[in-house]
Amino acid sequence: MLSAKNIHKTYSMRHKTVTVLKGADLNITPGESVAIIGLSGSGKTTLLHILGGLDKPDQGEIFIDDESLYNLTESKRSAIRANKIGFIFQAYHLLQEMTVLENVILPAMVHGNLWRKSSEITNHAMSLLATVGLENRSTHMPLELSGGEQQRVAMARALMNKPKLILADEPTGNLDHATGSQVLDTLFEMTTKQNYSLVMVTHNRDIAAQCDRVLKIEDGLIIEEKQMDRGRKSEVE
Ligand SMILES: Nc1ncnc2c1ncn2[C@@H]1O[C@H](COP(=O)(O)OP(=O)(O)O)[C@@H](O)[C@H]1O
Ligand SMILES: [Mg+2]
8 A cells, every 4th residue: 555665865954964764665555554663863754754745755756556656746646645644743733723623624625635515524523533532522722632632633633534544653752651552542443443554653662562563764774673573572571
């Protein structure tokens, strides 16, 4: 469903260049959950943005359902982003001047969406809010909610257009351990039930181990973490 081939990315600032990705490859099958780990600054967020059509690689290709994402026109690429990809960010990124329900509905309003009837949109958004346990908060403003609740709203928003691919960047990074676990449980439950693919960036190995596979970014390349290492680690703990 998603593959990355030979991805290179260098950022150039006035007198400095930082080469972040040096030929990264990746392949995600439908319904698979994959964690991406790596040191701070190793390029996890950069990779996620490239995978999601938000940042063009200098070299290499991203395929979503066999379509080469960066060979499409900007308008086709944004239609794919809207309909096939759901983003979840560490800092939630809800629009503060809109209600919870309006935030969840937002992706259905953007260019290229497949929705027709507004009653369908509202019903679907309310059912997503129910799934994340927030149906009684639909008319609240985001700042009236706790961090964990805001991230649940962001999850509902990410799932609004029934995207087959969820990209999450440190989704529990701003939450305490217990709240983070609850949010993750809900995320896994929602993606598993719908057979969505999940790519989740995290620097927490315990969280990463809950995914089907763990990939690591090191020196600009993506390497598969050996099953053995993960087994050994959980035995030690
Ligand atoms: N827009 C940008 N301009 C310049 N440098 C950037 C930009 N985005 C990221 N970088 C640099 O690229 C490297 C990787 O960043 P990032 O992908 O955010 O890492 P991670 O998410 O793994 O912490 C860092 O050294 C960062 O400073
Ligand atoms: Mg990051």
